[in-house]
Amino acid sequence: MVPALTRRPGADGHFTDAERAFVDAATARIIPTDDTGAGAREAGVTQFIESQLAGDFGDAARWYMQGPFKDGTDEQGYQLPLTPAQLYSAAIRAVDQHCRDFFGGRVFADLDAEEQDEVLRGLEAGEPELGDVDSRSFFKMLRANTVEGFLSDPMYGGNQGFVGWRLIGFPGPRYDYTRFIGRHGEPFPLPPVGILGRDGFI
Amino acid sequence: MPTKLPPVDVLLVGFGWTAAILGEELAQAGLEVLALERGQFRDTVPDFAMPQIQDELRYAVRHEMFQEPARQTITFRNNHAQTALPMRRLGSFNPGTGVGGAGVHWNGQHWRFLPNDFRQRSHVEERYGADFIPEGMTIQDWGVTYEELEPHFDRFEYLCGTSGVAGNLNGEITAQGNPFEGPRSRDYPNPPLERSLGTLLFDKAAREAGFHPFPAPASNTSRPYRNPLGVQMGKCTYCGYCEWFGCANYSKSTPQTTILPVLLNRSNFSLRTNCNVTRIKLDRSGKRATGAIYVDSSGEEHEQPADLVILSAYATHNVHLLLLSGIGEVYDPKTRSGTLGRNYAYQMVSGVDVFVEENLNPFMGAGALGQAIDDFNGDNFDHGPHGFIGGAYVALWTTGGRPILQHQLPQGTPEWGSAWKQAMAENYLRSASLSVHGSVMSYNDAHLDLDPTYRDAYGDPLMRLTFDFHDNERRMSRFVTARAEEIARAMRPRSYTVNQRQGPYSIVPYQTTHNTGGAVMGDDPSTSVVNRYLQHWDVPNLFVMGACVFPQNAGYNPTGTVGALTYWAAEAIKTRYLKNPGPLVDA
DSSP states (O other): OOOOOOOOOOOOTEEESHHHHHHHHHHHHSSSHHHHHHHHHHHHHHHHHHHHHTTTTTTTSSSSOOOOOOOOOGGGGGOOOOOHHHHHHHHHHHHHHHHHHHHHTGGGGGOOOOHHHHHHHHHHOOOOOOBBBBBBHHHHHHHHHHHHHHHGGHHHHHHHHHHHHHHHHHOOSSOOOOTTTTTTTOOSSSOOOBTTTOOOOO | EEEEOOOEEEEEEOSHHHHHHHHHHHHTTTOOOOEOOOOOOOOHHHHHHTTTOOOOOIIIIIIITTTOOOOOEEEEESSSSSSOOOOOOSSOOOBOSSSSSGGGSSOOOOOOGGGGGGGGOOOOOHHOOOOSOOOTTTTOSSOOOOHHHHHHHHHHHHHHHOOOOOSSSSSSSSSSTTSOOOOOOOOBBBBOOOOOHHHHHHHHHHHHTOOOEOOOOBBOOOEEOOOOOOOOEEEOOOOOOTTTOSSSSSOOOOHHHHHHHHHOOOOOEEOSSSSSEEEEEEEEEEESEEEEEETTTSSOOEEEEEEEEEEOOOOHHHHHHHHHHHEEEEEEEBTBBBOTOOBBBEEEEEEEEEEOOOOTTTTSSSOOOOOEEEETTTTTOOOOTTOOOOOEEEEEEEOOTTTTTOOOOTTTTOOOSHHHHHHHHHHHEEEEEEEEEOBOBBTTTTTEEEEEEETTSSSSSEEEEOOOOOOHHHHHHHHHHHHHHHHHHTOOSSSEEEOOOOOOOSSSOOSOOOOOOSSSSSTTTTTTSSSSTTTSOTTTEEEEOOOGGSSSSSSOOOOHHHHHHHHHHHHHHIIIISSOOSSSOOO
């Protein structure tokens, strides 16, 4: 009667090769490797997203997914009948098809960076029409998951080498700032640490 | 048929703050008390232990401690012309589940409502005239006064070990505290938390702007503290993981850190977890509650008889149970008859992000480490020239710097790409946010009832929320946000961004878990569900706790007032109701 809320470990093999190539290429544009340093690729964001989609998040295990499904207002929030894993899968298929149609048979991962940015800007603005898939909802989720993968604890597969935390200056979860809270304006002297420790990335 | 279980004296439905307080008060009085909690058992050890609890993705982003919409959610629409649709994932608010309820994962921002807030309608009529209240606004008095509640506010603060400094001690205004607060009978049990650089910058700027800043009251302990129940709390270490997390350090006041070590050892108290109450049962007369029906984790139904039934779940859940159980007349917005589901309100939140030169180390913080001004809250200023009712505090909170959700970026920063990345690198350590935390009055078109279409995991109709912000709140918010902007300017930042709340109320972005109303208290049974002692008008052996009894919402976080009302009701039950079970107020 009550739905079981189970945790499904392991992530490898969730994506098809085409899905993995898309996510790797798209997240590398959302958080690029550039003058400010490492980006989504070095952080392991693709691995993070694959693992998230293979688990409770991908299954929408906590979400209310009973019908009827109807289009609502923006204020009423997510109303698609798709779990995140299903949304990724359907959207990637549709975006790659769109790219083949408009970029001479090439899929998203094979476009150059400028072309990829153009496609991503389109998705962000709710274009193009991707059939049943709402491109804005997909972009929003992809963008949010990319930031999560860059800035969450390394034990989830992203933020490897603490590259996200190093970029912004977050020293990781720490138990006790009692000796530092009064030292106003001083840089915090210790390097980042994760939940599993200093080298605690997988 | 549900199995019928042996009766108890008192049945508590839900086991968060209000149930823990009542459980202790009534068990201490010798009654046999049982609490039913829909979620799991959890305690500081092992559930909130370091370092696993400091996991932003798991708790703050993936919502591990909150109510799962898959089991139970609401449907929502802005107005009656729309069809309500289910809140499929949490957004605007995060109700708790499990032992301690949302009391486990709050920030600890521990306020008292103002004396005038409890006489909202009378006060406005006296000062500005009845015409000042706009058409459709259904504000009312609470039926209880600040003076009556003062000892109970005090009791809750001493239970929690709240850290702060008095602004009004028995009528004397002090230099350091909030000069606008109601008179308090004694100072806070603990001094304010240490200040962050952000709060000092705010303090200086607010003074320069001509306002009266003070350290905001914090139920995060600034020093070791033993509360009146003998429960020991530890000094806060400013780890920056309060809201959405459990506290590993016994420093945030929660049922677990203030009451449960005593209550769970009482032989006349018992707790059953993973037990979801689906109905309150009435006898044939409809004037007496006989107990409750609940579903356990194996899906089996049980009937638990009790002499006294107390709804002590989250505010919206209490209203949902009354609706499902058919107790009271459901409010009809067309005829304006009925009381159940009436006067739902919320909080009007806006803010100003400031980007400063200084390194603020935002990750060192505590949930209620903040500096605030109360100059523009409640009726602390003359509303005559402005033509709206209500107000807001403005505060700079240094709650922590969890990187996924707690970062500010200057206006115009793209959402992704190199420019986003560079802005993150430049601003994470050198930005803060001023929050404008405003009241929401009640209106005849904002209410709760049962949804005709969607059902929860137990097969019961979801509760339907019909709500939007009104012009009064928009004008209040614009006015106080402009005052926050004055403070932001006086901080002399590199830049700042004003975030007004625009457009209709949305269920999507997080605002606050301060849902109020639906089972409101008052003096008149035609406009309230419970009397001034939180006792149901129609069913005297049924009491309803929580913010669902607020007739409208003031400009403060609700927990301090919820705690005070619970002690107030507990006293009435112990000293009057138990001696002569029946209505405490004649209808």
